[in-house]
Amino acid sequence: MPRTLFDKIWNAHVVDRLEDGTCVLYIDRHLVHEVTSPQAFEGLRMAGRKVRRVENTIAVVDHNVPTDNDRLKGINEPESKLQIETLEHNVAEFGVPYFPISDTRQGIVHVVGPEQGISLPGMTIVCGDSHTSTHGALGALAFGIGTSEVEHVLATQTLLQKPAKNMLVRVDGKLHPGCSGKDIVLAIIGKIGTAGGTGHVIEFAGEAIRALDMAGRLTVCNMAIEAGARAGLIAPDETTFEYIKGRPFAPKGADFDAAVAYWKTLPSDEGAHYDKVVVLDAAEIEPQVTWGTNPEAVIPITGTVPDPAAEPDEVKRAQMQRMLTYMDLKAGQKIAGTKIDVVFIGSCTNSRIEDLRDAATVAKGRHVAPNVRVLVVPGSGLVKQQAEDEGLAKIFIDAGFEWREAGCSMCLGMNPDKLTPGQRCASTSNRNFEGRQGPGGRTHLLSPAMAAAAAVTGALTDVRELI
Amino acid sequence: MDKFTTLTAVAAPLNVANVDTDKIIPARFLKTIKRTGLGKSLFADMRYNEDGSEKPDFVLNREKYRHAQILVAGDNFGCGSSREHAPWALLDFGIRCVIAPSFADIFFNNCFKNGILPIALPEEVCETLMDDAALGTNARLTVDLERQVVMRPNGAEIAFNVDPFRKHCLLNGLDDIGLTLEHTAAIDAYEAKTPAWQPKIHGA
Numbered sequence: 147m148p149r150t151l152f153d154k155i156w157n158a159h160v161v162d163r164l165e166d167g168t169c170v171l172y173i174d175r176h177l178v179h180e181v182t183s184p185q186a187f188e189g190l191r192m193a194g195r196k197v198r199r200v201e202n203t204i205a206v207v208d209h210n211v212p213t214d215n216d217r218l219k220g221i222n223e224p225e226s227k228l229q230i231e232t233l234e235h236n237v238a239e240f241g242v243p244y245f246p247i248s249d250t251r252q253g254i255v256h257v258v259g260p261e262q263g264i265s266l267p268g269m270t271i272v273c274g275d276s277h278t279s280t281h282g283a284l285g286a287l288a289f290g291i292g293t294s295e296v297e298h299v300l301a302t303q304t305l306l307q308k309p310a311k312n313m314l315v316r317v318d319g320k321l322h323p324g325c326s327g328k329d330i331v332l333a334i335i336g337k338i339g340t341a342g343g344t345g346h347v348i349e350f351a352g353e354a355i356r357a358l359d360m361a362g363r364l365t366v367c368n369m370a371i372e373a374g375a376r377a378g379l380i381a382p383d384e385t386t387f388e389y390i391k392g393r394p395f396a397p398k399g400a401d402f403d404a405a406v407a408y409w410k411t412l413p414s415d416e417g418a419h420y421d422k423v424v425v426l427d428a429a430e431i432e433p434q435v436t437w438g439t440n441p442e443a444v445i446p447i448t449g450t451v452p453d454p455a456a457e458p459d460e461v462k463r464a465q466m467q468r469m470l471t472y473m474d475l476k477a478g479q480k481i482a483g484t485k486i487d488v489v490f491i492g493s494c495t496n497s498r499i500e501d502l503r504d505a506a507t508v509a510k511g512r513h514v515a516p517n518v519r520v521l522v523v524p525g526s527g528l529v530k531q532q533a534e535d536e537g538l539a540k541i542f543i544d545a546g547f548e549w550r551e552a553g554c555s556m557c558l559g560m561n562p563d564k565l566t567p568g569q570r571c572a573s574t575s576n577r578n579f580e581g582r583q584g585p586g587g588r589t590h591l592l593s594p595a596m597a598a599a600a601a602v603t604g605a606l607t608d609v610r611e612l613i
Numbered sequence: 614m615d616k617f618t619t620l621t622a623v624a625a626p627l628n629v630a631n632v633d634t635d636k637i638i639p640a641r642f643l644k645t646i647k648r649t650g651l652g653k654s655l656f657a658d659m660r661y662n663e664d665g666s667e668k669p670d671f672v673l674n675r676e677k678y679r680h681a682q683i684l685v686a687g688d689n690f691g692c693g694s695s696r697e698h699a700p701w702a703l704l705d706f707g708i709r710c711v712i713a714p715s716f717a718d719i720f721f722n723n724c725f726k727n728g729i730l731p732i733a734l735p736e737e738v739c740e741t742l743m744d745d746a747a748l749g750t751n752a753r754l755t756v757d758l759e760r761q762v763v764m765r766p767n768g769a770e771i772a773f774n775v776d777p778f779r780k781h782c783l784l785n786g787l788d789d790i791g792l793t794l795e796h797t798a799a800i801d802a803y804e805a806k807t808p809a810w811q812p813k814i815h816g817a
Contacts, residue, residue: 162799166777170796172803174811182696184646193790199804201813210644225644232646243816264814276695276719290719292697293648294726294789302793304800308776340631341689344718374692376718401810408808440631440692461630461687560640567663579635579693581658 148415150312151381152347155287155412159270161304171307174269175286176299177255178205178242180233181560182274186297187236197240198303204264205237205244208254209560213523213550218248226561240300253526253552256280256494260364261526263393267382267409272299277494277576278377279370283363284390285382285412287347290371310376313346314420317354319428324610326504327362328496328574328593330354330426331369332434336444338424343375346422349414350380354428360389361500368495369576372441381413433609435481436578436591438469443578445481447596447608453477472580473588474570482606484590488571489520489601490583491547491594493557496574497525499532501594506538508598508612514546515604521548521563523555547601559584572600615728616786620709621755622682625672626746632686633693634720638702640694651698652705673706677749683756685739685746686713690731691720700727710756712763714739725779728786730758732773741765758784 149157162170176199183205190197197203210226211217221227237244245252251262256277259265267285272278274296281288295305315334335342348370355366363380370378380386387406390396397405432446443466445452454466454477470477475484491497491505502524514520522542524530530552533539539549556563557575559582565571567586574597575582578589590606599609642654660671667674673681684703690713691699700723703711709729714736716724724731734742745752745765752766758780762770775783782789 161803162796164778168776168778170793170799172800175814181643185648185697188646195790198800201815204814223644229644229646243814245816263812266812274695274697276693278695290695292695292700292719292723292726294697294723298790298793301790302797302800303804304793304796306778306789306793340692341715341717344689344715374689374717395812395814397810397812401812404808404810408810440633461628465630558640560643577633577635577693579633581639582635585639585641585658585663 148418150414150418150420151285151349151379151412152287152310152312155268155270156309158268168306168308170304172270172304173272173299174202175259175264175271176203177259177271177273177278178203178296179209179255179275180207180229181209182293183236183296184229184232185293186300187240189297190300195301197242197300200241200243202303203242205233205242206252206255206258207233207247209554209558211247211553212562213553213555215551217551223562250527250531253529254494254497254554256368257497257525257529260284260360261393261528263390263396266390266396267386268412272305276371277368279375280364280368280494282367282370282378283360283380284386285380285409287377287379289377310347311345311421312419313343313348313375313422315348315350315424316352317350317426317428318352319354320357321354321428321431324595324613325431325433326593326595327358327365329431329434330428331366332436332441332444332591333426333431335369335373335441336434337426338373340372340440340442341374343370343373346375347377347379348373348375350378355380356383359500360385361498364498365495369441372576382409433593433596435596435606437473437475437481438466439472439578439580441578441591443469447482447606449481451475451477451479451481482608484606485570485604486572486600486606487518487569488565489518489597490556490571490573490575491597492521492523492525492555493575494525495576496594497523497529499529501574502529502533502538505594505598506541508595508609509545509547509602510541512545512602514601518601518604520546520601521550521556523550524552526552545602556583558582572597572606614786614788617709617728617730617758617783619755619757620682621753623678623680623750624683624685624742624746624754625678625681626743627672627684627686628743630687631689631692634691634696634699635693637691637699638696643696643698648701649705651702652707655702655706680707682707683710683712683754684708685742686711688714690716692717695719697723700724700729704729712739712742725783726789728783730756730783732763734771734773738771
């Protein structure tokens with residue numbers, strides 16, 4: 147029977163099956179960070195258990211860390227400091243490999259995994275973070291788990307799971323200049339909704355997906371969770387193999403060839419069954435921007451803010467009204483031209499070198515608009531280094547943007563980088579929930595190029611006017 | 614984990630769709646290294662004003678719902694982040710059961726690991742239960758996991774589905790890890806077949 151990419155990876159990792167169909171699923175890679183792991187290590191300690199496979203595990207600090215240039219002198223916030231120290235104590239006690247902030251390899255866990263060649267095709271990859279779906283861009287089954295499951299993986303290197311359903315999202319045709327993987331995935335979420343993928347693993351396919359570089363693919367899979375999917379997947383191909391080759395933890399020489407031979411067997415078979423299929427035309431996708439407080443509240447930059455009066459469903463209408471009030475927008479207003487206070491370029495969605503190049507192309511020779519603060523936060527110490535070597539950092543600094551150290555930064559309001567109440571932010575991150583970037587903060591999700599366009603004009607702007 | 618068998622309690626109505634985990638527990642409260650103590654921060658931004666005073670309109674601030682143990686909520690409850698702090702906060706407040714038309718996958722899963730029963734029921738049934746919940750302390754719901762029914766205040770019963778393995782674990786308060794470790798021989802055998810090309814991670 148023809149099988150999907152998901153079916154193949156799943157079947158290759160079933161260790162045992164329980165009577166009701168629940169599987170003991172083997173986990174190849176476990177990524178650990180400071181926020182969702184302390185209670186898991188404490189659980190191990192209390193039960194006298196060890197980490198079963200430290201060589202399948204990597205720990206990094208990202209959520210809590212400050213991103214200012216003085217951070218190596220110490221962390222001021224006592225709770226953040228305790229959480230980071232707790233992780234450092236735990237990795238030492240249990241022997242887990244770890245990249246501290248003093249290591250140039252430190253960064254956002256979902257940037258570090260692919261960058262280091264730790265995340266590879268065909269693997270099962272988990273992390274106590276919903277954006278683990280990112281790694282699916284390599285053709286790995288990657289999903290977020292809670293802390294109890296973090297403890298379960300640490301102790302057993304497995305999870306108890308039932309298979310998800312298969313969903314295919316095919317994006318045909320070619321993307322217009324000025325559009326990116328971010329616009330594709332926002333358009334997909336706008337179409338299927340924040341629960342459109344619930345219970346499913348979404349495989350992204352089609353000409354426009356194939357044409358994306360790895361950074362674009364990582365962005366698309368990163369936001370699969372924002373469509374409610376358990377995971378996002380893209381079949382591995384030459385782009386994938388080329389990306390992996392030579393990375394520090396990737397297989398080398400004959401091992402690499404053996405790995406590629408296996409990886410080539412992974413793409414979905416002709417005629418494989420999908421429980422749901424959605425098709426989009428890339429040519430119809432314009433630069434996207436969210437207007438509301440969940441990622442499906444998205445419109446093209448040429449669009450207008452929707453009118454709740456046109457929504458027949460009472461609960462949805464009330465929700466739209468609440469969004470407009472929170473976002474301080476009016477039904478029917480053009481989204482372009484909306485003044486912004488802050489721009490955030492970073493996060494596990496858009497902080498890779500390619501994202502920074504996109505932003506720098508727009509920022510080059512221009513200057514930040516008056517009264518706008520711009521944070522550029524590379525996804526890892528290595529991305530930072532590369533951006534400095536390529537001259538991107540200089541472009542940002544000359545444009546009056548802040549050039550910062552690697553971390554989750556202003557994506558989630560857990561570290562010093564936060565919005566203040568009422569501030570409006572053009573953000574390359576993944577969630578525009580109420581208070582996500584700081585209590586009372588207003589978030590517009592968009593691509594790195596669109597973020598840079600907002601930075602230099604001081605308002606939400608169609609980047610195509612600047613390129 | 615505490616067992617879940619039957620629960621008779623006040624249900625609080627929260628008729629909002631897409632309640633994300635940032636709403637259930639905002640990120641600034643995730644800096645704890647414990648599982649307990651999060652109940653006071655449950656729904657913090659919906660529940661408190663900026664000065665820390667209570668918003669009187671929020672359901673859990675109303676006298677009759679202060680000790681609610683069941684939450685009846687809108688569609689796609691628990692979407693967003695994987696933070697288990699969301700069920701921990703619900704549990705610490707005293708919520709042992711959430712009823713909604715649908716749940717986000719990771720949140721749904723996390724509930725079972727903490728002795729909370731999430732029940733998905735059709736939209737119109739949830740609306741009925743929402744109406745029952747609006748009666749406050751005058752009307753309690755009973756959730757019987759063994760029989761898989763929710764009993765309304767008028768005695769009518771509503772059947773619900775639950776995964777048999779998860780039901781077994783909840784009824785008996787079982788720790789998953791202990792159960793999985795019974796499969797250690799199979800895990801050993803699986804690991805012995807790991808392809809030679811698969812690299813190992815090291816810190817250096």
